[in-house]
Amino acid sequence: MKIIRTRHLAMPALGLGTWRLAGEACMQSVARALGLGYRHIDTAAMYANEEAVGRGLRASGVAREEIFLTSKVWHDHLDPAALRRSCEASLAALDTPYLDLFLIHWPAPGMELGAALEAMMRLRREGKVRAIGVSNFTVALMRRAVEGFGAPIACNQVEYHVLREQNAVLHFARAHEVVVTAYCPLAQGRLAEYPELAAIAAKHATTPAAIALAWLLEQDQVAAIPKAGRESSQRANLAALGLHLDDADRATIAALPKNERFVDPAWAPAWDKAA
Secondary structure, eight states: OOEEEOSSOEEESBOEEOTTOOHHHHHHHHHHHHHHTOOEEEOOGGGTOHHHHHHHHHHHOOOGGGOEEEEEEOTTOOSHHHHHHHHHHHHHHHTOSOBSEEEEOSOOTTOOHHHHHHHHHHHHHTTSBSOEEEESOOHHHHHIIIIISOOOEEEEEEEOBTTBOOHHHHHHHHHTTOEEEEESTTGGGTGGGOHHHHHHHHHTTSOHHHHHHHHHHTSTTEEEOOBOOSHHHHHHHHHGGGOOOOHHHHHHHHTSOOBOOOOOOTTOOOTTOOO
């Protein structure tokens, strides 16, 4: 497993996303993934599956200290007291004494970002979380967090895949030792629509999804968290770690459209706002 190391964390580059996994199926998926060799599990308060994820962690038999566990606070719980309650509820549901990474799931209009970050830093000092970060933050918001408030932001989790460029986010993140974690790394199943990816996949005797995942995982300071409920999907994602793309493959991928965004809820920030 490739490990991404910064001054803030050591994160396995490939993680298991659990959005839309629930109940017994979620528990079994988490336990199976850990049995196959995953060591990075991603969940969130909003997913309403933390209790099932926690059962999966325990059922796996893998020691807690070997697992990198991420959860997130929803955007309507960013005042300090509510943020603390959300974190403590996540810890209780997951049945764990700490999170390896705790993220603001979405920025909220009018949020007191400094107060939210200070509350997260307090949780970090108390040992309830080992690293803090954000999700769906633009460069402008990241700059406020890192440069304006001096927060030790370890990660920004964003939609990133072969059809969505994130060059500005990556440039800022790498300059500040912030890991970029790609969610929806397989473009929500749309990759088979592109014959260019099919051709690269045929060349490597694999699938377009594996090519897209390998493209992300070879990048510096980039992690990916594809959801994978089935054993076959979990194994295929692990196998992507062993794929090696060449310059011709990368050039073909670079030529694909890069303006597709599949996650854009009403509360999303102004993605292209410069300040």
